[in-house]
Amino acid sequence: MAPCSLAVCMVMVLMVALAPGAVDGSSRRLFGQTNGAVAAPAYGICSSVVAVHGYKCQEIDVTTDDGFILSVQRIPKGRNGRGGSGKGKPPVIIQHGVLVDGAIWLLNSADKNLPFILADNGFDVWIVNTRGTRFSRRHTSMDPRSSNFWNWSWDELVAHDLPAVFNYVYGQTRQKINYVGHSLGTLLALASLSQGKLVNQVKSVALLSPVAYLSHMSTPLGVVGARTFAGEITKTFGLAEFDPKGKPVDLLVDYLCASPGVYCYDLMAALTGKNCCLNASTVDLFLDHEPQSTSTKTLVHLSQIVRNGVLAKYDYGRLDYNFMQYGSISPPRYDLSKIPKNLPMFISYGGQDALSDERDVLRLLDQLKSHNVGKLEVDFIKEYAHADFIMAINAKDLVYNKVTAFFKKQH
Numbered sequence: 001m002a003p004c005s006l007a008v009c010m011v012m013v014l015m016v017a018l019a020p021g022a023v024d025g026s027s028r029r030l031f032g033q034t035n036g037a038v039a040a041p042a043y044g045i046c047s048s049v050v051a052v053h054g055y056k057c058q059e060i061d062v063t064t065d066d067g068f069i070l071s072v073q074r075i076p077k078g079r080n081g082r083g084g085s086g087k088g089k090p091p092v093i094i095q096h097g098v099l100v101d102g103a104i105w106l107l108n109s110a111d112k113n114l115p116f117i118l119a120d121n122g123f124d125v126w127i128v129n130t131r132g133t134r135f136s137r138r139h140t141s142m143d144p145r146s147s148n149f150w151n152w153s154w155d156e157l158v159a160h161d162l163p164a165v166f167n168y169v170y171g172q173t174r175q176k177i178n179y180v181g182h183s184l185g186t187l188l189a190l191a192s193l194s195q196g197k198l199v200n201q202v203k204s205v206a207l208l209s210p211v212a213y214l215s216h217m218s219t220p221l222g223v224v225g226a227r228t229f230a231g232e233i234t235k236t237f238g239l240a241e242f243d244p245k246g247k248p249v250d251l252l253v254d255y256l257c258a259s260p261g262v263y264c265y266d267l268m269a270a271l272t273g274k275n276c277c278l279n280a281s282t283v284d285l286f287l288d289h290e291p292q293s294t295s296t297k298t299l300v301h302l303s304q305i306v307r308n309g310v311l312a313k314y315d316y317g318r319l320d321y322n323f324m325q326y327g328s329i330s331p332p333r334y335d336l337s338k339i340p341k342n343l344p345m346f347i348s349y350g351g352q353d354a355l356s357d358e359r360d361v362l363r364l365l366d367q368l369k370s371h372n373v374g375k376l377e378v379d380f381i382k383e384y385a386h387a388d389f390i391m392a393i394n395a396k397d398l399v400y401n402k403v404t405a406f407f408k409k410q411h
Helices: 005-018 025-031 045-053 102-106 114-120 154-173 184-194 220-228 230-236 247-257 264-272 280-289 296-308 319-326 358-367 395-409
Strands: 058-063 068-075 091-095 124-129 177-183 202-210 345-350 376-381
Touching: 045 058, 045 068, 045 102, 058 154, 068 114, 068 154, 091 114, 091 154, 091 184, 102 114, 102 124, 114 124, 114 395, 124 154, 154 177, 154 184, 154 296, 177 184, 184 202, 202 395, 345 358, 345 395, 376 395
Parallel strands: 091 124, 091 177, 177 202, 202 345, 345 376
Antiparallel strands: 058 068, 068 124
């Protein structure tokens, strides 16, 4: 098995929520607990962080072909009728990263949140919540307290979750779909498109702080995580669900933070790089509403990208297991050069990002070097780190207005 460096890294930035008082009673009343079986929620992201700003919002369940019931929020029009209210508005799917959910896009004031900006500009917005997150802890037959519920990696998100949401949105709108992803949300799109999935339904994609190659991830926490084989430790002890609020992960963080050269007084900067533009109140909301559970297998899979330097399906660590799963002794690779060359793509990355290092993004861009002229737009923001793309107070001016303009050009 590969050492779980990225797994630990992603946990580190979110583990500040483990500090006493970080998730207080009010936030639990707002969103509810995450442990145990969960029925269809009586409330959700719409009522908690969308409707309060004056936007119409619909809570929708989308069931994958392997039985997971995903929570999706639809914002069909802008506030006070902005952006128009007629049918035929271009749809946009917005996909979050690992260990968070769709609420991550909604932590700033309404005029600075990407979903609201898109809705006000005439787009039909659909926010996705990946399996295992607080409102997507449901299945047609399995209970989230069962380890079988968590037996998946991000391969299954590529094979099942993303196609299910695209199929649903396309069925409702009968239009090709724009897509925005951040971090893991970019990886899912890249892997899907490289396999020919979604290509008949997608209109254009915007990838923020893209994750494809992770060879130059520069956080000291990642280095320590790699040495400790943290992902395999948790998997060995039977933790199918990786719960950042759980005691086993808390103990792991304590251990890593005691390592020489690792300073956990500012986990956000230690992991993502020094984010330039986060508002303190936004960070407080982040700590209230995140992190979310995911499968340990997903984090192990992400870590394999770090060690192996290639983008491939999950490596079971045994030749016979790989052969049974794939018909080969090593997992198949995702070939990003096979992404359709005429697909409009917008890629934005930061110069201070310790996870999506600019050298790894340049490697991704090299895979796209044969893209049709005029179909690939690249945006570099020197002062941005990983979290700035979804939480920065100036992201509207530096990122979101560009994404909106890019999508409008495709229609």
